[in-house]
Amino acid sequence: xxxxxxxxxxxxxxxxxxxxxxxxxxxxxxxxxxxxxxxxxxxxxxxxxxxxxxxxxxxxxxxxxxxxxxxxxxxxxxxxxxxxxxxxxxxxxxxxxxxxxxxxxxxxxxxxxxxxxxxxxxxxxxxxxxxxxxxxxxxxxxxxxxxxxxxxxxxxxxxxxxxxxxxxxxxxxxxxxxxxxxxxxxxxxxxxxxxxxxxxxxxxxxxxxxxxxxxxxxxxxxxxxxxxxxxxxxxxxxxxxxxxxxxxxxxxxxxxxxxxxxxxxxxxxxxxxxxxxxxxxxxxxxxxxxxxxxxxxxxxxxxxxxxxxxxxxxxxxxxxxxxxxxxxxxx
Amino acid sequence: xxxxxxxxxxxxxxxxxxxxxxxxxxxxxxxxxxxxxxxxxxxxxxxxxxxxxxxxxxxxxxxxxxxxxxxxxxxxxxxxxxxxxxxxxxxxxxxxxxxxxxxxxxxxxxxxxxxxxxxxxxxxxxxxxxxxxxxxxxxxxxxxxxxxxxxxxxxxxxxxxxxxxxxxxxxxxxxxxxxxxxxxxxxxxxxxxxxxxxxxxxxxxxxxxxxxxxxxxxxxxxxxxxxxxxxxxxxxxxxxxxxxxxxxxxxxxxxxxxxxxxxxxxxxxxxxxxxxxxxxxxxxxxxxxxx
Numbered sequence: 001x002x003x004x005x006x007x008x009x010x011x012x013x014x015x016x017x018x019x020x021x022x023x024x025x026x027x028x029x030x031x032x033x034x035x036x037x038x039x040x041x042x043x044x045x046x047x048x049x050x051x052x053x054x055x056x057x058x059x060x061x062x063x064x065x066x067x068x069x070x071x072x073x074x075x076x077x078x079x080x081x082x083x084x085x086x087x088x089x090x091x092x093x094x095x096x097x098x099x100x101x102x103x104x105x106x107x108x109x110x111x112x113x114x115x116x117x118x119x120x121x122x123x124x125x126x127x128x129x130x131x132x133x134x135x136x137x138x139x140x141x142x143x144x145x146x147x148x149x150x151x152x153x154x155x156x157x158x159x160x161x162x163x164x165x166x167x168x169x170x171x172x173x174x175x176x177x178x179x180x181x182x183x184x185x186x187x188x189x190x191x192x193x194x195x196x197x198x199x200x201x202x203x204x205x206x207x208x209x210x211x212x213x214x215x216x217x218x219x220x221x222x223x224x225x226x227x228x229x230x231x232x233x234x235x236x237x238x239x240x241x242x243x244x245x246x247x248x249x250x251x252x253x254x255x256x257x258x259x260x261x262x263x264x265x266x267x268x269x270x271x272x273x274x275x276x277x278x279x280x281x282x283x284x285x286x287x288x289x290x291x292x293x294x295x296x297x298x299x300x301x302x303x304x305x306x307x308x309x310x311x312x313x314x315x316x317x318x319x320x321x322x323x324x325x326x327x328x329x330x331x
Numbered sequence: 332x333x334x335x336x337x338x339x340x341x342x343x344x345x346x347x348x349x350x351x352x353x354x355x356x357x358x359x360x361x362x363x364x365x366x367x368x369x370x371x372x373x374x375x376x377x378x379x380x381x382x383x384x385x386x387x388x389x390x391x392x393x394x395x396x397x398x399x400x401x402x403x404x405x406x407x408x409x410x411x412x413x414x415x416x417x418x419x420x421x422x423x424x425x426x427x428x429x430x431x432x433x434x435x436x437x438x439x440x441x442x443x444x445x446x447x448x449x450x451x452x453x454x455x456x457x458x459x460x461x462x463x464x465x466x467x468x469x470x471x472x473x474x475x476x477x478x479x480x481x482x483x484x485x486x487x488x489x490x491x492x493x494x495x496x497x498x499x500x501x502x503x504x505x506x507x508x509x510x511x512x513x514x515x516x517x518x519x520x521x522x523x524x525x526x527x528x529x530x531x532x533x534x535x536x537x538x539x540x541x542x543x544x545x546x547x548x549x550x551x552x553x554x555x556x557x558x559x560x561x562x563x564x565x566x567x568x569x570x571x572x573x574x575x576x577x578x579x580x581x582x583x584x585x586x587x588x589x590x591x592x593x594x595x596x597x598x599x600x601x602x603x604x605x606x607x608x609x610x611x612x613x614x615x616x617x618x619x620x621x622x
């Protein structure tokens with residue numbers, strides 16, 4: 001398994017803080033988020049709803065509505081391009097060629113009035129100066145690589161004529177149309193049923209490995225993370241609370257939240273017993289939280305957890321967690 | 332049903348569209364009526380080589396007969412011939428007006444919806460101002476200000492009808508703008524013009540087309556109305572509204588003078604309305620697969 005390749009990261013987020021102005025104040029959606037994705041690795045971002053996963057993905061491609069958010073600190077570089085300072089032309093050049101994105105809803109990601117082939121040819125030709133016939137051939141090739149049988153026939157179909165799994169495979173084929181170096185997948189299989197999920201994710205993984213593209217896989221599903229990613233970032237309430245190689249973080253979590261999240265999975269309990277849950281809810285992100293954001297729900301919280309930011313601790317070179325406890329929750 | 336054939340159904344779109352039309356009696360009726368109108372107005376006058384302005388003072392205000400199926404007017408002009416020729420003017424003007432106001436309105440409304448913010452506010456308030464004035468009054472004012480001629484009447488009607496399309500297009504764009512595929516198009520590096528032309532407009536077109544088709548009937552009425560009060564087609568031009576107007580002083584004794592142009596307006600309006608409903612169903616690609 002490849003880990004931090006000594007190479008320039010394709011995605012580098014440094015101490016990013018992002019907020020949405022709301023009535024009387026602001027919602028601190030991301031706080032001091034640092035993430036790196038290196039060429040060819042598959043990185044997972046996990047956390048519950050509202051923890052800032054999707055905001056991170058959207059910010060990466062600069063897709064958030066321009067006047068609705070503020071960057072208060074930090075920087076974001078995608079393929080070396082400062083995304084916050086990029087012009088519209090620079091954004092167009094990066095989107096869909098060097099960096100691609102896969103959305104949660106394959107049902108809505110395809111224009112219902114356009115045939116699959118027309119759409120694919122448009123995407124291909126947006127970044128390459130090739131003829132329609134060549135683009136068509138390339139599109140058929142892309143579909144074949146996604147194990148789509150009878151690709152030329154699929155090219156003539158409208159999205160509504162295809163199943164959810166088929167549509168998501170087409171979206172993935174589109175994402176790989178212009179040999180991206182990084183693909184950001186925001187909950188790519190949430191809308192699909194479990195059996196189709198595995199097929200689609202395996203195809204995504206194989207395709208990324210084949211072409212050496214990095215993948216930022218955003219999900220709330222720890223099963224998906226454990227199976228398909230090399231490294232993970234665990235997010236809670238807009239902060240990265242723990243990061244490290246997937247197997248280490250999942251087998252020996254250090255942060256109380258990571259452990260609580262793992263315990264909440266159905267795999268962790270015996271059949272027919274109640275599922276574990278994390279008591280409490282996410283803190284109000286409009287308030288300034290001086291201490292650890294998880295303190296309100298943490299069984300091990302001390303007084304100082306609520307008043308001061310926990311330090312970043314690094315028990316091994318590639319694992320980092322943010323907690324006041326020296327060894328975290330490690331046994 | 333369990334066997335879903337993945338091999339392409341290679342029936343052409345045209346054949347498919349025809350099949351769908353033939354399944355819907357209302358659309359079919361509208362289409363047949365329109366074909367009839369097109370034949371009478373488009374082809375018949377050319378075949379018969381008749382002059383709509385030919386005067387025959389010996390047959391003034393003649394009742395409908397074999398020689399003059401719709402009767403004649405006060406200077407003996409054949410009303411049948413004039414209704415056929417007048418249709419060219421009335422329908423031509425209506426098509427032109429609707430084409431202009433639809434395309435201009437869709438582009439302005441689409442842009443307004445996509446750009447949002449201040450541009451949107453300014454455009455929409457302007458449209459509100461236009462909509463606040465009763466449309467016939469505004470059209471009359473515009474047409475009168477430009478001077479009475481058919482061309483000026485066309486411009487006046489087109490301008491006044493634009494806000495309806497702007498509002499419709501903007502409302503639809505606001506819905507479509509949030510759709511995943513518009514976001515996806517941006518993610519794949521599409522230009523704004525591409526997003527508007529390929530992803531937004533095709534998806535907002537269905538209600539606009541329906542509105543446009545329904546509007547043709549209304550515009551025919553409006554042109555007729557302007558001509559009726561003397562701001563549109565000028566005599567001796569044959570135009571339905573002008574003919575109804577000219578016939579109104581004879582309505583008690585020579586009913587055919589106003590009635591036949593009036594029936595022509597009614598018939599054509601109904602035809603376009605029926606077809607409008609049909610187009611709405613046809614332009615939804617999700618229905619193309621159905622038989």
